[in-house]
Amino acid sequence: MWSALAGSAFPWEVQLTLLTVSPLILALLISLAIPRRLRGIPYNGGITMWFLGDIPSMVSHIRRKPEMYTWLSAQNVKLGSPIVQVSVRPFAAPWVVVADFREAQDVLTRRTKTFDRATFIKNVFGTLIPHGMITMKSDDPRLHTNKMLVRGFMAPTTLNEAIAPQLYKKTLQVMELWRVKAKLARGHPFEMTEDMANAAFDGIAGAVFSLDDVESIILAQIRLLSPLGSVPVPENDDAAAVHFPKAPMPPIADAIITLTDSIAVAFRSPLSGWHHWLLSQTPRMRKAYAIKEHMITQHLESAAKRLLESPGNITCLLDDLLQNELVAAAKEKRAPDYKSRAVYDELYEMVIGGYETTSATVLWGLKHLSNNQEAQSLLRTELQRALLPQAGHRFPTVEEIIALRVPYLDAVLEEIFRMALSASAHVRTATEDTTLLGHFIAKGTNVFLAINGPGFTSPPFPIREELRSRTSQGAKDEVRDWDFGTLGEFRPERWLVRDELGNETVDLSAAPQMLFSLGPRSCFGRRLGVLSIKITIVCVVWAFDLERVPDELNSFEGVEVLSRTPIQGFLKLRERSFPSAPA
Numbered sequence: 001m002w003s004a005l006a007g008s009a010f011p012w013e014v015q016l017t018l019l020t021v022s023p024l025i026l027a028l029l030i031s032l033a034i035p036r037r038l039r040g041i042p043y044n045g046g047i048t049m050w051f052l053g054d055i056p057s058m059v060s061h062i063r064r065k066p067e068m069y070t071w072l073s074a075q076n077v078k079l080g081s082p083i084v085q086v087s088v089r090p091f092a093a094p095w096v097v098v099a100d101f102r103e104a105q106d107v108l109t110r111r112t113k114t115f116d117r118a119t120f121i122k123n124v125f126g127t128l129i130p131h132g133m134i135t136m137k138s139d140d141p142r143l144h145t146n147k148m149l150v151r152g153f154m155a156p157t158t159l160n161e162a163i164a165p166q167l168y169k170k171t172l173q174v175m176e177l178w179r180v181k182a183k184l185a186r187g188h189p190f191e192m193t194e195d196m197a198n199a200a201f202d203g204i205a206g207a208v209f210s211l212d213d214v215e216s217i218i219l220a221q222i223r224l225l226s227p228l229g230s231v232p233v234p235e236n237d238d239a240a241a242v243h244f245p246k247a248p249m250p251p252i253a254d255a256i257i258t259l260t261d262s263i264a265v266a267f268r269s270p271l272s273g274w275h276h277w278l279l280s281q282t283p284r285m286r287k288a289y290a291i292k293e294h295m296i297t298q299h300l301e302s303a304a305k306r307l308l309e310s311p312g313n314i315t316c317l318l319d320d321l322l323q324n325e326l327v328a329a330a331k332e333k334r335a336p337d338y339k340s341r342a343v344y345d346e347l348y349e350m351v352i353g354g355y356e357t358t359s360a361t362v363l364w365g366l367k368h369l370s371n372n373q374e375a376q377s378l379l380r381t382e383l384q385r386a387l388l389p390q391a392g393h394r395f396p397t398v399e400e401i402i403a404l405r406v407p408y409l410d411a412v413l414e415e416i417f418r419m420a421l422s423a424s425a426h427v428r429t430a431t432e433d434t435t436l437l438g439h440f441i442a443k444g445t446n447v448f449l450a451i452n453g454p455g456f457t458s459p460p461f462p463i464r465e466e467l468r469s470r471t472s473q474g475a476k477d478e479v480r481d482w483d484f485g486t487l488g489e490f491r492p493e494r495w496l497v498r499d500e501l502g503n504e505t506v507d508l509s510a511a512p513q514m515l516f517s518l519g520p521r522s523c524f525g526r527r528l529g530v531l532s533i534k535i536t537i538v539c540v541v542w543a544f545d546l547e548r549v550p551d552e553l554n555s556f557e558g559v560e561v562l563s564r565t566p567i568q569g570f571l572k573l574r575e576r577s578f579p580s581a582p583a
């Protein structure tokens with residue numbers, strides 16, 4: 001630098017100033033980059049920690065095991081503490097990781113003014129849906145407007161009458177695809193991850209936009225595979241998987257999935273939203289964004305025309321949103337504003353929120369059912385007892401599935417949610433200086449409430465009662481002493497109890513489960529997600545035996561894209577004299 005300046009054309013005053021100021025700027029940058037610790041909260045030490053914080057450790061973990069959240073809760077175990085701090089973002093305050101059911105429940109449901117929607121989440125989703133509610137703090141004045149737009153989405157009538165038929169239609173399509181694949185695979189396992197993600201996309205995109213069948217990824221795949229008489233099958237190795245050719249993605253699905261999957265960059269990269277914003281400027285992403293916008297505009301315009309002619313004819317969530325806006329506009333004597341950014345982002349947010357989360361959860365569920373043959377056959381027996389009299393040799397109708405009252409099915413679903421860990425931590429940001437488990441938490445700190453470690457899937461850390469918040473202490477009796485000895489096992493019966501009349505029912509406090517989070521900012525689409533998962537599980541178990549997959553293809557390791565998905569999503573399906581579709 002000295003020699004470069006000496007030969008430069010700058011006047012000597014400027015050179016002197018640069019020489020004095022540059023080291024100061026460098027020192028300032030270094031001091032900003034050095035992780036600032038929260039006093040008293042355990043953290044990883046060591047020389048690299050001094051400057052880079054935990055970034056090298058996290059990056060090396062993600063290289064071996066592509067999951068950030070398992071690394072986070074592993075730090076609690078490593079440091080032997082229910083509360084730890086990690087430093088994984090340059091120039092940013094450390095994150096706090098809490099691994100304890102009671103404290104997570106307290107933060108999410110009772111300390112909602114002190115802990116709000118996280119800036120981490122805003123950075124993850126902010127590039128694609130800056131006007132979606134998921135990016136907003138609870139005191140954001142836009143939140144109310146957005147909530148008004150989507151207020152009827154999860155109403156039982158909307159879900160049962162308009163949305164469930166869409167989800168059901170798409171589920172029967174994936175059943176048909178798997179029938180074709182199971183026949184071609186001749187008893188060999190095959191990968192389901194992509195099919196399940198595509199089916200979930202078809203389902204949620206159908207529910208939100210009522211997309212045409214030409215946009216269905218699953219139908220394109222059926223068209224490709226059904227005419228094939230055979231595919232190469234490894235003859236001398238029963239454990240080897242069969243692979244199938246893939247149909248090209250329909251353009252709208254391709255664009256939306258490209259955009260949605262790109263969010264993983266913001267989630268995993270130490271530069272988070274910045275990194276994702278840069279990626280979003282590439283020609284491929286810009287093109288995908290333009291296709292998505294054009295598709296929404298077209299659907300909004302045609303639905304607005306249709307709803308003005310015949311109000312109340314709701315076929316998807318977009319119709320419901322428009323109907324809300326038309327009613328509000330008429331009431332307020334103004335023109336409807338159905339092309340606001342809030343409208344576009346809320347509609348697309350439903351796809352982002354519902355696509356990968358739902359498919360990942362179903363995949364984990366199917367893996368557990370294939371590994372637990374007893375639970376699977378008990379579920380089938382219970383479904384047959386409830387449905388055979390009306391359904392006979394066809395798939396149950398969507399109305400029959402909705403009306404099902406089978407406690408064992410509800411218990412299986414609850415156990416799938418508990419073990420899926422497709423969302424393995426919930427995040428909040430402190431809105432003021434406060435304390436958590438006896439430690440000072442500075443305003444602005446991101447707090448990760450890990451649900452994939454101690455207190456959930458393994459015994460909790462012992463915590464002195466006086467370290468808990470006042471509200472947590474007050475709710476002590478709401479949380480049970482669970483038997484952690486069996487929590488690593490898939491046991492749906494843990495949720496079943498007898499009520500005072502002796503009827504079997506599900507006890508939702510029987511085990512620690514908060515997959516959809518808790519409190520006012522928990523999952524908005526939970527009901528839709530549960531409905532979709534219920535329809536899929538019933539149809540799969542009705543149509544196929546899920547045989548145990550050979551060990552070499554049966555790992556329960558996960559990969560985080562946006563949700564945590566199995567790395568090995570193999571299933572071995574045996575068709576049970578395939579049911580016909582309802583007339």
Ligand code: HEM
Pocket residue numbers: 133134135136349350351353354355357358361422423426427515516517518520521522523524525526528529530
């Ligand atoms: C198995 C399926 C699903 C899982 C595991 C899941 C999980 C979650 C989680 C963990 C959150 C964050 C909650 C928090 O910060 O406390 C969330 C938020 C959200 N989810 Fe889901 N979700 C699922 C399905 C869906 C579906 C189907 C939709 C849309 C139709 C959806 C829409 C949303 C929205 C809009 C939010 C933001 C809510 C807000 O800002 O208040 N989710 N979800």
